[in-house]
Amino acid sequence: KAYLIGLWNEENKADIQAIEEFVGKSYKEWIEKFRADALRPDSPLALIEGKWKVVSRDETWNILGRMFSNDDLARFKSIAISVLEERDPALDLLKEERCAASFYGKQLNYSQNIRKGISQTLALMGSRPQALSNCSCNEALNAVNFIVRTLLDGADWERWASIDYYLPLLAEAAPSEFLDAVELSLVDISNSPFHEIFEQEGSGVEGRNYMCGLLWALEKLAWSPDHLSRVAVILADLAS
Numbered sequence: 001k002a003y004l005i006g007l008w009n010e011e012n013k014a015d016i017q018a019i020e021e022f023v024g025k026s027y028k029e030w031i032e033k034f035r036a037d038a039l040r041p042d043s044p045l046a047l048i049e050g051k052w053k054v055v056s057r058d059e060t061w062n063i064l065g066r067m068f069s070n071d072d073l074a075r076f077k078s079i080a081i082s083v084l085e086e087r088d089p090a091l092d093l094l095k096e097e098r099c100a101a102s103f104y105g106k107q108l109n110y111s112q113n114i115r116k117g118i119s120q121t122l123a124l125m126g127s128r129p130q131a132l133s134n135c136s137c138n139e140a141l142n143a144v145n146f147i148v149r150t151l152l153d154g155a156d157w158e159r160w161a162s163i164d165y166y167l168p169l170l171a172e173a174a175p176s177e178f179l180d181a182v183e184l185s186l187v188d189i190s191n192s193p194f195h196e197i198f199e200q201e202g203s204g205v206e207g208r209n210y211m212c213g214l215l216w217a218l219e220k221l222a223w224s225p226d227h228l229s230r231v232a233v234i235l236a237d238l239a240s
Helices: 013-023 027-038 057-067 070-084 112-127 139-152 157-162 164-173 175-185 193-199 212-222 228-239
Strands: 007-009 045-048 051-054
Touching: 007 013, 007 112, 013 027, 013 070, 013 112, 027 045, 051 112, 057 112, 070 112, 070 139, 112 139, 112 164, 139 157, 139 164, 139 175, 157 164, 157 193, 164 175, 164 212, 175 212, 175 228, 212 228
Parallel strands: none
Antiparallel strands: 007 051, 045 051
């Protein structure tokens, strides 16, 4: 089951606690099996500088997805929301200082690895729910839709900024829920949270832009005829 998370940092206590909660066993109970497995030449696992990675997410998903149960989905929903809703403490700093967030001790509890791993799992779950053959019908899609809706529905600018890097994966996971959330944030354009996000853009080499993830997500969805018209209207509103 830990394979299905995809990425995490074994030196990060918050990552380990999240994996333990999902698997239902202590890290010590199974990590040695992972270490031994990673040494095999054909292993789907890789450990590089303390960071675990599943080499082929697609293949692993198709093979091991049947190990997911409804109970696993319930635990995964809780973990995914807890990890991805974490506010980026770097936002406490002036935008000119955020490039040195680690120096000021303004770092997320969960690593970028596990945040990306969970987002990738959501994308796979939303696009290939049939791999979870032991779950109830539509349970996987319902779980993905619930997670994306909980994260983005009525989100303030800090939530959009904190999760910006993972928005393309969330859009792939639940396109309709994602577009609903963006449209809701643009109903009242004058009070849209995206005004504040645009204000965060820094200048120079170290400047940070918190809109790239949203634009990449919209670009990805625009390739589908089912979503193109909604994306076009959203882009027009953002331009406005």
